Amino acid sequence: MEKEKRRRIFSLTIAIRGKVYQNSAWLMKRTNLNECRNHMKIIRSLDSVGAYALLMRRVLSVPDKFSEFIKEFMKGIYALGVNSIWIVIIISFFIGAVIVLQIALNIDSPMLPRFTVGVVSREIILLEFSSTIMCLILSGKVGSNVASEIGSMRITEQVDALEIMGVNSANYLILPKIASFVAFMPVLVIFSMFMGLFGGYIICMVLGTPSVETYVYGIQAFFTESFVWYSILKSMLFGFIIASVAAYFGYTAKGGALEVGRASTNSVVINSILILVTDLVFTQLAMG
Amino acid sequence: MIEVKNLSKEFEGEIVLNNIDATFQKGVVNIIIGKSGSGKSVMLKCLVGLIPPTSGEIFYDGRNLIGMRAGEVRRLRRDIGMLFQGAALFDSRTVLENVMFPLEMFSRKNKRERRKRAEFCLERVNLSHAADLLPSEISGGMKKRVAIARAIVLNPKYLFCDEPNSGLDPKTAQMIDELIYDITTDFSITTIVVSHDMNSVINIGDNVIFINEGIKEWEGAKTEVMNAENEKLHDFVFASDLFKKIKEAEGIIAEDEKVVAAKAEEGKKSDKIIN
Numbered sequence: 001m002e003k004e005k006r007r008r009i010f011s012l013t014i015a016i017r018g019k020v021y022q023n024s025a026w027l028m029k030r031t032n033l034n035e036c037r038n039h040m041k042i043i044r045s046l047d048s049v050g051a052y053a054l055l056m057r058r059v060l061s062v063p064d065k066f067s068e069f070i071k072e073f074m075k076g077i078y079a080l081g082v083n084s085i086w087i088v089i090i091i092s093f094f095i096g097a098v099i100v101l102q103i104a105l106n107i108d109s110p111m112l113p114r115f116t117v118g119v120v121s122r123e124i125i126l127l128e129f130s131s132t133i134m135c136l137i138l139s140g141k142v143g144s145n146v147a148s149e150i151g152s153m154r155i156t157e158q159v160d161a162l163e164i165m166g167v168n169s170a171n172y173l174i175l176p177k178i179a180s181f182v183a184f185m186p187v188l189v190i191f192s193m194f195m196g197l198f199g200g201y202i203i204c205m206v207l208g209t210p211s212v213e214t215y216v217y218g219i220q221a222f223f224t225e226s227f228v229w230y231s232i233l234k235s236m237l238f239g240f241i242i243a244s245v246a247a248y249f250g251y252t253a254k255g256g257a258l259e260v261g262r263a264s265t266n267s268v269v270i271n272s273i274l275i276l277v278t279d280l281v282f283t284q285l286a287m288g
Numbered sequence: 289m290i291e292v293k294n295l296s297k298e299f300e301g302e303i304v305l306n307n308i309d310a311t312f313q314k315g316v317v318n319i320i321i322g323k324s325g326s327g328k329s330v331m332l333k334c335l336v337g338l339i340p341p342t343s344g345e346i347f348y349d350g351r352n353l354i355g356m357r358a359g360e361v362r363r364l365r366r367d368i369g370m371l372f373q374g375a376a377l378f379d380s381r382t383v384l385e386n387v388m389f390p391l392e393m394f395s396r397k398n399k400r401e402r403r404k405r406a407e408f409c410l411e412r413v414n415l416s417h418a419a420d421l422l423p424s425e426i427s428g429g430m431k432k433r434v435a436i437a438r439a440i441v442l443n444p445k446y447l448f449c450d451e452p453n454s455g456l457d458p459k460t461a462q463m464i465d466e467l468i469y470d471i472t473t474d475f476s477i478t479t480i481v482v483s484h485d486m487n488s489v490i491n492i493g494d495n496v497i498f499i500n501e502g503i504k505e506w507e508g509a510k511t512e513v514m515n516a517e518n519e520k521l522h523d524f525v526f527a528s529d530l531f532k533k534i535k536e537a538e539g540i541i542a543e544d545e546k547v548v549a550a551k552a553e554e555g556k557k558s559d560k561i562i563n
Contacts, residue, residue: 158378
């Protein structure tokens with residue numbers, strides 16, 4: 001009995017190719033196993049991974065017309081990058097100030113020199129805040145923007161219209177967005193680093209503990225330049241994830257306005273999870 | 289010419305199109321009619337390759353769409369113009385930019401020539417005055433006309449129209465119908481229109497195909513639609529009060545004509561007797 005059950009589940013899982021969902025639904029009808037429902041969820045997730053990979057194959061191809069790609073790339077730089085500068089500045093300034101404040105209040109030991117506040121704040125801002133936390137925030141702003149824009153185009157048949165014209169719609173719509181966001185990411189990260197450290201500077205100036213001189217000495221002490229490059233590289237990877245995953249959810253949206261909203265929400269949730277998991281893996285690979 | 293052979297489509301076991309055979313001639317308006325959910329829009333999407341059919345073949349002047357590589361499909365589609373139900377104009381582009389878009393992507397013409405061609409197409413649909421407006425600033429009928437201008441800008445060989453009159457007032461609907469008819473005959477295009485509007489059938493339908501529950505029930509000329517003996521087609525056509533009244537009026541006129549003819553005959557006989 002157990003062997004038979006395992007055989008049935010195995011036959012179900014080997015259907016993870018092509019029209020996986022259809023096949024497994026058919027098998028589910030045939031086998032009538034309740035436990036198949038749990039497997040269906042896994043299969044559906046794997047199906048999404050496959051669909052994402054197939055979409056990326058279409059996206060990462062040579063544009064039909066390079067001048068149109070450049071035009072859309074510049075629009076993306078403005079819409080996704082330049083329009084995000086203010087939110088990056090505001091959030092980085094205040095979080096930088098709070099980080100310095102918290103460290104200054106909590107590391108109050110005669111065993112540790114006061115410039116430690118500057119050193120620790122700098123490492124937090126450079127290594128994690130400016131790349132990971134900022135990308136989590138941007139996945140909300142940029143991710144929902146991309147998913148809803150492409151999703152709206154999908155439900156109003158604009159994507160179909162592109163296809164009928166003979167345009168590779170995935171490449172035309174998604175590639176410029178990914179390229180522009182990834183290209184602009186280093187600018188946002190550098191802004192974020194600077195504003196985070198500047199927020200700390202202002203809080204030291206206002207509260208006087210540690211003194212501005214001590215803080216400035218701290219953010220310069222034991223500085224490792226490669227951390228900046230590491231952070232920029234990491235954020236570019238996150239930029240690719242944010243734009244491509246959001247585009248996937250928008251491109252595959254079906255139905256009406258409700259579905260576009262759902263695609264937008266799903267893109268933010270999945271992006272956040274992927275960013276955190278990738279951060280863990282990337283940190284282990286780069287620093288471990 | 290477009291030929292369809294044994295076209296079938298299933299969605300998760302549910303048959304939407306069942307072994308449809310049809311030939312759509314060049315230079316005439318072919319109309320596919322049927323009630324909502326009968327499978328006509330699915331058929332149109334299968335014809336243009338937006339939905340892959342379960343089985344069957346679709347020939348564009350002898351070239352089989354089924355089994356073509358993605359690159360070949362894209363090349364074929366440059367010969368296709370399509371008018372979508374909701375017009376599907378690009379929101380962020382002006383009317384002129386929408387019409388110029390296919391030229392920008394595929395034409396080797398310079399910018400001035402591209403603009404001239406787009407302006408010509410806009411003039412063809414009487415929308416020269418709206419060139420700089422955004423799609424959100426124009427009416428539904430104007431959107432449809434812009435979509436027609438965009439569909440014909442690359443001189444397509446095939447034109448597909450999905451419910452061109454939906455949501456339009458009768459006057460605008462008639463204008464769109466006439467535009468589709470004129471473009472088809474002027475440029476000798478193979479045109480396929482999907483509609484459930486009987487006015488369109490009467491106005492422009494050179495060849496009419498009736499689909500019911502995924503099956504091709506009837507095919508013929510627009511002049512035969514009103515007198516067709518197919519029961520399902522009869523129910524579909526005379527579901528509208530207007531057409532019922534037209535039919536009744538035709539009956540009354542025919543009766544009147546018979547009475548007049550009988551009286552005239554009687555008159556002739558009495559004249560003979562007097563003489």
